[in-house]
Amino acid sequence: MLLRADRLTKTFADTVAVDQVSFELKAGETLALIGHSGCGKTTTLKMLNRLIEPDNGVVELDGAVASGMAGHEWRRRIGFVIQNAGLFPHKTVAENVLVTPGLLGWDRARQQAKLHELLDMVGLPARDYAHRYPAELSGGQRQRIGLARALAGEPDIVLMDEPFAALDPLTKDGLIADIARLRRELGFASVLVTHDFGEALRLADRIAVMDGGRIVQTGTARDLIASPANKVVEDLLAAPRLMAATVGRAFGEGGS
Amino acid sequence: MSGLFAEEWAVFPGHYAGHLRLALGALLMGLIISVPLGTLVARRQVFAGPALAAASVVQTIPGLALLALMVPLMGGMIGFWPAFTALSLYSILPILRNTIVGLQGVDQDVREAALAVGMTANQRLREIDLPLAAPVIVAGLRTASAWVVGTATLSTPVGARSLGNYIFQGLQTRNWDAVLFGCLISAALALALDQVIGQFEKAALKRSRRHALAGGIGLALVIAPALSLFVEGGTSRRAAGNPERPAATVSLEGQTITIGAKGFTEQYILADLLKRTLEAKGARVEIRDGLGTTVAFDALASGEVDVYVDYTGTIWAALMKRDDPAQRSAMYARVSAWLLNERGVMAFGKLGFENAYAFATSPQTAAGNQLETIADLSGKDLAIASDPEFFGRSEWTRTRDAYGLQSLDPRSMDSAFMYDAVKNGEVDLVTAYTTDGRIDAFDLVLLEDTLSVLPPYDAFILLSPEAQESAALLNALEPLQGAISTELMRAANSKVDLERQSVSQAGAWLYEEVSPASE
Numbered sequence: 001m002l003l004r005a006d007r008l009t010k011t012f013a014d015t016v017a018v019d020q021v022s023f024e025l026k027a028g029e030t031l032a033l034i035g036h037s038g039c040g041k042t043t044t045l046k047m048l049n050r051l052i053e054p055d056n057g058v059v060e061l062d063g064a065v066a067s068g069m070a071g072h073e074w075r076r077r078i079g080f081v082i083q084n085a086g087l088f089p090h091k092t093v094a095e096n097v098l099v100t101p102g103l104l105g106w107d108r109a110r111q112q113a114k115l116h117e118l119l120d121m122v123g124l125p126a127r128d129y130a131h132r133y134p135a136e137l138s139g140g141q142r143q144r145i146g147l148a149r150a151l152a153g154e155p156d157i158v159l160m161d162e163p164f165a166a167l168d169p170l171t172k173d174g175l176i177a178d179i180a181r182l183r184r185e186l187g188f189a190s191v192l193v194t195h196d197f198g199e200a201l202r203l204a205d206r207i208a209v210m211d212g213g214r215i216v217q218t219g220t221a222r223d224l225i226a227s228p229a230n231k232v233v234e235d236l237l238a239a240p241r242l243m244a245a246t247v248g249r250a251f252g253e254g255g256s
Numbered sequence: 257m258s259g260l261f262a263e264e265w266a267v268f269p270g271h272y273a274g275h276l277r278l279a280l281g282a283l284l285m286g287l288i289i290s291v292p293l294g295t296l297v298a299r300r301q302v303f304a305g306p307a308l309a310a311a312s313v314v315q316t317i318p319g320l321a322l323l324a325l326m327v328p329l330m331g332g333m334i335g336f337w338p339a340f341t342a343l344s345l346y347s348i349l350p351i352l353r354n355t356i357v358g359l360q361g362v363d364q365d366v367r368e369a370a371l372a373v374g375m376t377a378n379q380r381l382r383e384i385d386l387p388l389a390a391p392v393i394v395a396g397l398r399t400a401s402a403w404v405v406g407t408a409t410l411s412t413p414v415g416a417r418s419l420g421n422y423i424f425q426g427l428q429t430r431n432w433d434a435v436l437f438g439c440l441i442s443a444a445l446a447l448a449l450d451q452v453i454g455q456f457e458k459a460a461l462k463r464s465r466r467h468a469l470a471g472g473i474g475l476a477l478v479i480a481p482a483l484s485l486f487v488e489g490g491t492s493r494r495a496a497g498n499p500e501r502p503a504a505t506v507s508l509e510g511q512t513i514t515i516g517a518k519g520f521t522e523q524y525i526l527a528d529l530l531k532r533t534l535e536a537k538g539a540r541v542e543i544r545d546g547l548g549t550t551v552a553f554d555a556l557a558s559g560e561v562d563v564y565v566d567y568t569g570t571i572w573a574a575l576m577k578r579d580d581p582a583q584r585s586a587m588y589a590r591v592s593a594w595l596l597n598e599r600g601v602m603a604f605g606k607l608g609f610e611n612a613y614a615f616a617t618s619p620q621t622a623a624g625n626q627l628e629t630i631a632d633l634s635g636k637d638l639a640i641a642s643d644p645e646f647f648g649r650s651e652w653t654r655t656r657d658a659y660g661l662q663s664l665d666p667r668s669m670d671s672a673f674m675y676d677a678v679k680n681g682e683v684d685l686v687t688a689y690t691t692d693g694r695i696d697a698f699d700l701v702l703l704e705d706t707l708s709v710l711p712p713y714d715a716f717i718l719l720s721p722e723a724q725e726s727a728a729l730l731n732a733l734e735p736l737q738g739a740i741s742t743e744l745m746r747a748a749n750s751k752v753d754l755e756r757q758s759v760s761q762a763g764a765w766l767y768e769e770v771s772p773a774s775e
Contacts, residue, residue: 049372051368051371051372070376071371072371072374072375072376072379073374075371075372075373075374076373076374080369080372080373082365082368082369082372083365084365085365085369086363086365086366086368086369086372087366087369088366088369088370088383088384089363089366089388090387090388090461099373099374099375100373100374103373103374103375103379104374146369149373150373153373153374
């Protein structure tokens with residue numbers, strides 16, 4: 001197992017945000033944490049890289065226990081992508097991407113090689129973009145640089161917190177395709193937090209549905225559709241199902 | 257140098273250097289305190305609120321009061337340090353506030369991302385928080401710079417040399433050129449510092465060497481005018497505090513004597529007279545002028561100032577807290593004894609003239625209200641102006657009660673403006689100083705003190721505990737005893753107040769008058 005989360009628990013001011021959440025992730029695998037706002041999915045994600053320290057529970061990566069090292073050292077081994085990219089506005093694209101390699105003490109040649117490789121991979125070649133500032137990029141471009149920054153330290157796992165929420169549908173489609181391709185090429189595992197079943201469907205090998213701080217069902221998309229464990233899962237599927245039926249009918253009529 | 261502002265340019269390097277030292281020092285201190293403090297409390301709302309509130313309270317204290325308060329708070333010390341301390345307090349708030357606001361304004365996603373990519377808390381502070389808050393912090397620095405440069409002009413009354421010396425002396429001696437000059441230079445300095453800070457800010461943000469160079473050159477240009485002083489005055493450190501007793505009884509060669517003066521024309525002229533007298537004996541002289549009454553005395557008692565002229569009635573009321581009347585010679589005797597016994601200060605002879613308060617009014621008001629004596633004021637609804645010190649003293653309440661003057665409407669006013677105000681009928685009465693040349697020039701009517709309630713105000717020389725040990729100094733000052741009549745002092749004062757001569761011209765004239773045998 002690459003990642004193991006064991007009975008993670010977090011309480012904020014008498015409210016249990018995450019209650020005994022456990023799951024495992026194989027190398028290269030993608031797990032989607034899906035659920036409505038306040039279900040505890042983001043808190044769970046941030047406990048994995050210790051942006052939030054769990055009250056109870058254990059996180060293990062490659063056999064190493066999270067609490068066994070300093071938080072910043074732990075996080076240098078894990079990529080993190082957030083909704084609005086969170087790029088450092090006073091640093092250039094190159095400086096943003098190379099923060100983690102710099103902190104890891106890579107030499108200059110290795111850093112430059114990584115910069116060119118990643119910027120080519122996300123379709124923003126270094127020649128044109130390395131010296132730009134985040135303010136000079138579009139939302140989708142910023143998110144791609146955020147992705148490149150998360151991958152720069154060559155992590156085995158990348159955590160993604162609603163990475164597509166602020167993007168228009170077309171940009172979002174492109175980015176989803178890019179992430180899928182990068183996963184194939186680089187082989188990293190990932191945990192994706194989203195409230196959109198469609199995103200989970202397209203990127204995740206397995207989907208964990210959360211509600212009230214607990215995982216209520218884990219399985220492939222097919223498993224969930226075939227046998228939803230409870231009403232929460234059913235509700236979550238209702239909208240995509242309706243959409244699929246409508247879209248299918250429209251395409252069916254148009255096609256015949 | 258001659259021409260426009262010639263008088264002012266002559267003392268420019270010293271005033272400017274003093275001002276710059278205060279302003280730059282206070283700004284540096286503000287940065288050193290505020291940025292770390294702001295960084296510490298910005299993320300702790302429990303502390304951020306109180307820290308801002310405390311700094312705001314300091315800000316609401318009027319500049320002059322804060323500066324003056326520093327003197328007793330620092331054990332009677334005058335000069336650079338109390339002014340520097342007060343100005344540092346002033347520069348703290350804008351920098352502290354902007355540091356806190358700037359840090360709190362850094363985007364939360366960006367801060368979280370900084371941790372997520374593996375920065376430690378300190379790395380995030382250095383790499384992310386401070387650079388992103390920098391423009392706001394620098395804006396605070398600019399505000400502080402404008403405040404400090406402006407407020408530094410108020411350092412004069414606590415004995416720190418600054419561009420305020422032009423303004424205070426100019427206001428008192430009605431030399432508007434000096435006031436204007438002080439204001440212009442101070443404003444120019446504020447603008448220049450703002451530009452310098454702006455260049456350094458751009459240099460830091462854009463990592464631009466060009467802006468750094470421009471900032472450096474600007475700073476050099478700002479400092480340059482002060483340098484001539486350090487070249488010329490490099491060895492002029494105060495020596496009067498030294499307890500060693502000079503062997504010579506005639507020469508003051510090689511000694512530095514600090515002369516104090518309060519902030520009105522007569523005091524500026526007397527300081528100039530003392531300076532000429534001591535320089536004739538070879539002393540190097542520094543003048544701390546524009547001092548408040550208690551500031552001047554405290555400075556003398558603590559040895560910051562070696563010699564200055566005060567008045568018996570002032571010491572009697574303000575320091576000895578006596579409010580009973582006393583005969584003129586008896587008061588001098590008692591004041592002398594008290595000074596020596598209680599404060600170790602020597603009263604070294606009366607100058608000869610008295611500068612008392614006298615109730616004065618214009619001929620028109622006197623005629624219209626049939627005023628001849630103070631008693632005639634009883635029950636009249638008239639406005640009386642005086643300097644703020646007078647209404648705070650018991651002699652005012654005593655006079656008021658003795659003559660039944662409760663119906664008068666007291667107004668505090670700077671003594672520089674009193675005489676014009678009464679002449680033009682803006683107030684009905686003023687407490688004129690009896691040595692003021694404007695009494696004659698404006699035909700003012702002095703009301704007779706039939707009950708002898710107003711105390712005597714003999715001018716006399718005061719020497720600090722150290723200074724009175726110097727026989728050479730005593731010898732040098734001795735000829736001044738009894739040398740200045742009221743008429744002579746009034747004539748010297750009119751040269752400045754009415755004939756628009758400079759203080760040094762009047763001082764030179766008075767010096768010639770009192771030392772006829774000019775060696």
